[in-house]
Amino acid sequence: MRTAFDFTPYRRSTVGFDRLFNMLEAGAREDEGFPPFDIAKEGEDSFRITLAVAGFRPNEIEIVAQQNQLTVTGQHADDDDKCEYLHRGIATRSFERRFQLADHIEVGAAQFEHGLLSIQLKRVVPEAAKPRKIEISGGGAANDRLEAPKGAEAA
Known part of the structure; x- marks a missing residue:
């Protein structure tokens, strides 16, 4: 509940x-519960989403990564064979599954095997966002203001 x-x-x-x-x-x-999926943490900065997409072919599935969202859609191609099903237990309905991604999560390779679609994710923090140590210099009032970097020309 x-x-x-x-x-x-x-x-x-x-x-x-x-x-x-x-x-x-x-x-x-x-x-909505379809398709069922797993999210696994494979390492400190590595993740994998696995969707159970039995009955779909790789060319019927589309994966789109845009900003902080990953969208997986499945659209069945029209059945050319007109057979009569006595029981149809494998889902053939279209789906769209969205995953919100944290900042700095990049979508990697996707693999389709045995009815399972696996999508690799990795956290890649840019150098500008990583913590950096600031050195403290001693001195008097002359060092209280910021100095231009060496090699920079005055405007």
Whole structure:
């Protein structure tokens, strides 16, 4: 049983977290369950999403990575053979599954094998976002202002 969580008190007392709350609320609303999937952490910065897409061919599946969202859609091609099914238990309906990705998550290779679609993800933090150590220099009032980098010309 899933209960709705109200983020209103948190929205009132935080600034800049609107995107996070919207993602959490959207994820709570989206629970159609098809196709089933797993999300695995394979290393410190490596992840894998595996979707069970039995009955689909690789050319019937599209993977789109745009900004912080990964979208996987499946659209069955028209059946050319007009056979009569006595029982049809393998799902043939179209689907669209969306995954919200954290900042600096890059989508890598996708592999289709035995009815499972695996998508590799990796966290790649740019150098500008990594912590850096700032050296402290001793000195007097002359060092209180920033100096131009060596080799830079004065404008």
